[in-house]
Amino acid sequence: DEDVEENDGNRFRIFISSIRLLNIISMSSHVCSDATYKLVWQGFPVLIVGTTDLNKAFHPFGLAIYLLKPTALICDATDAIKNDFKNVFGYSYNQIMCWAHMKRNVENRISHINDKDIAKEILEDIEMLQLSNSTIIFKLASTLFMKKWKLNNKKTDQSILEFLNYFDNEWLKSNAGWYEGLQLYVPNTNNALEATNRTIKDVGTFSER
Numbered sequence: 001d002e003d004v005e006e007n008d009g010n011r012f013r014i015f016i017s018s019i020r021l022l023n024i025i026s027m028s029s030h031v032c033s034d035a036t037y038k039l040v041w042q043g044f045p046v047l048i049v050g051t052t053d054l055n056k057a058f059h060p061f062g063l064a065i066y067l068l069k070p071t072a073l074i075c076d077a078t079d080a081i082k083n084d085f086k087n088v089f090g091y092s093y094n095q096i097m098c099w100a101h102m103k104r105n106v107e108n109r110i111s112h113i114n115d116k117d118i119a120k121e122i123l124e125d126i127e128m129l130q131l132s133n134s135t136i137i138f139k140l141a142s143t144l145f146m147k148k149w150k151l152n153n154k155k156t157d158q159s160i161l162e163f164l165n166y167f168d169n170e171w172l173k174s175n176a177g178w179y180e181g182l183q184l185y186v187p188n189t190n191n192a193l194e195a196t197n198r199t200i201k202d203v204g205t206f207s208e209r
Contacts, residue, residue, distance in 0.1 A: 001048070002110060013064070013065075013066045014064065014065050014066070015062050015063070015064045016061075016062055016063045016064070016065075016069070017062030017063075018060060021060060021061055021062055022061065022062070023058075024050070024059050024061060025051075025061055028051035028059075029051075029053075030051055031049065031050070031051060031061075032049070032050055032051060032058065033045050043109075045065075045066070046063060046064070046065055047063070047064040047065070047066060047077060048060060048063055048064075049061045049062060049064065050062075059078075068085075069092070069185065070093050071092075071093050071094065071186075072093055072094045072095075072096050072183050072186050073085050073093055073094070073095050073096065073144050073188065074096045074098060074187065074188075074189075075095075075096075075097075075098060076097070076101040077097065077101070077105075077170075077174075077175045082095060086101065094177060094183045094186075095175075095177045096182055096183065096186060096188065097171075097175045097176070097177045097178040098176045098178075098188070098189050099178050099188040100132060100189040101186075101188050101189075102171060102178045103126075103127075103130075105165070105170075106123070106171070107123065109163060109166055109167075110122060110123055110163055111145045112159055112162070112163065113157070113160055113163055114159045114160075115157065115159075116156060117158075118157075118160065120147060122160075122163070125148075125149075126145075126147055128141075128180060129141055129145060130179050130180065130188075131179070131180055132179040132180060132181050133180055133181035134181040135181065135182065137181065138176075138179045138181065138182075142172050142176075146164065146168060146172075147163055150164065152176060163205055
């Protein structure tokens, strides 16, 4: 099977197999995979995929030659996902924080603010921040956001200070990729993937949760 996109010189994928090798898949319960950069064809790493039997002998499904250089990772704030992706692809991509996931977390935390009218205003400002169409605008707007609410907190409401510290540490310093302008033509939520996961859990398993 071959899938080559001639319009993009940076993408190349080819999988070599046979009917006999593919038939092994129906008899296997696990998959073994490894990529090697010591075996390289025209600059592309080779990926071997297969399974093993009870005697630990390897049976290949096929051989793939590919190149994958993603420009963005869309995920929630799970460190395991972010760290593993970084270990594989380095730092040459944008880490996009799922806006839906981020907003749910913010709404949960902002509910602890004593003054509900102020909490509503802060949330509206955060929603405006999310619409920033460039990194420069987002950084400037988020700086003004923090200054605004620290100055407006004249009564020194501790619940507001705690939220601002949380927001600054979690969503401006650690996971700041939740605004529209980080990367064009890339979705800002993982809703489609989460919907698929929900379908798998609801239809494909007996789990109640």
